[in-house]
Amino acid sequence: MSLIQATNLHRGYSVGKKRIEVLHGIDLSIEKGEKIFLCGPSGAGKTTLMYTLAGLEKPEQGTVHIDGQDLYQLSKKQQAKLRNARMSYIFQNYYLMPELTALENVLVPAMIGGKANKAAAQNALDRVGLSHRYDHLPTELSGGEQQRVAIARALVNKPEIIFADEPTGNLDSQNGEQVMQLLLELTSEDHTTLVVVTHDLTLAKHSDRTLIVKDGNIFTEATATV
Numbered sequence: 001m002s003l004i005q006a007t008n009l010h011r012g013y014s015v016g017k018k019r020i021e022v023l024h025g026i027d028l029s030i031e032k033g034e035k036i037f038l039c040g041p042s043g044a045g046k047t048t049l050m051y052t053l054a055g056l057e058k059p060e061q062g063t064v065h066i067d068g069q070d071l072y073q074l075s076k077k078q079q080a081k082l083r084n085a086r087m088s089y090i091f092q093n094y095y096l097m098p099e100l101t102a103l104e105n106v107l108v109p110a111m112i113g114g115k116a117n118k119a120a121a122q123n124a125l126d127r128v129g130l131s132h133r134y135d136h137l138p139t140e141l142s143g144g145e146q147q148r149v150a151i152a153r154a155l156v157n158k159p160e161i162i163f164a165d166e167p168t169g170n171l172d173s174q175n176g177e178q179v180m181q182l183l184l185e186l187t188s189e190d191h192t193t194l195v196v197v198t199h200d201l202t203l204a205k206h207s208d209r210t211l212i213v214k215d216g217n218i219f220t221e222a223t224a225t226v
């Protein structure tokens with residue numbers, strides 16, 4: 001059984017009288033420990049697909065099973081519990097809490113999930129190379145450092161799946177490459193399944209499998225040529 005099994009996913013949006021169809025019956029299986037990249041141009045539907053797989057956006061049709069559990073058939077409370085226990089998220093804009101230090105930011109999911117403690121948060125920051133930045137506020141960190149705090153925060157509860165939406169989107173290419181390598185390295189060490197959305201095909205060399213979301217509609221598997 002696949003860890004993530006999506007079947008016949010449909011999702012669109014209505015804006016005024018206009019209707020945009022984004023996901024047209026997507027089928028997708030992701031195995032435990034797999035590093036999968038969703039690539040494609042802006043507006044293609046990558047984020048919509050990732051949010052749907054991640055329990056953040058209900059499809060209009062179709063199902064998402066996580067380890068055999070039909071995600072959207074669960075109650076809201078059960079969905080939240082499953083997400084907190086098994087998933088983490090990394091976003092382009094980091095979403096660190098501005099009034100909290102790096103260490104406190106990493107402690108937030110630990111407090112919610114009830115699994116981790118200060119030592120685990122420190123360890124997560126050590127793993128991303130920020131042992132010397134525990135007490136810094138986000139404004140006192142570079143963009144690359146802020147994203148590394150976000151990676152530490154994503155790792156701290158030892159999730160089974162990490163979803164990352166354009167995690168290098170705000171970084172220059174060198175920093176982006178380093179952050180992506182770090183994310184791949186740490187999730188490989190932990191055998192964590194990783195789903196990354198990026199418009200940057202050059203980053204696809206890091207994946208086990210690259211999928212292309214085309215024109216917001218068609219979903220085809222492709223071998224990345226980088």
Ligand SMILES: Nc1ncnc2c1ncn2[C@@H]1O[C@H](COP(=O)(O)OP(=O)(O)OP(=O)(O)O)[C@@H](O)[C@H]1O
Binds near residue numbers: 040
């Ligand atoms: N809440 C919404 N309401 C209306 N339209 C939306 C909404 N969210 C997304 N869309 C539209 O759906 C399409 C797909 O958006 P999505 O964010 O999934 O694309 P993407 O491939 O991730 O793009 P990008 O790389 O620019 O982030 C776009 O045309 C977008 O304008």
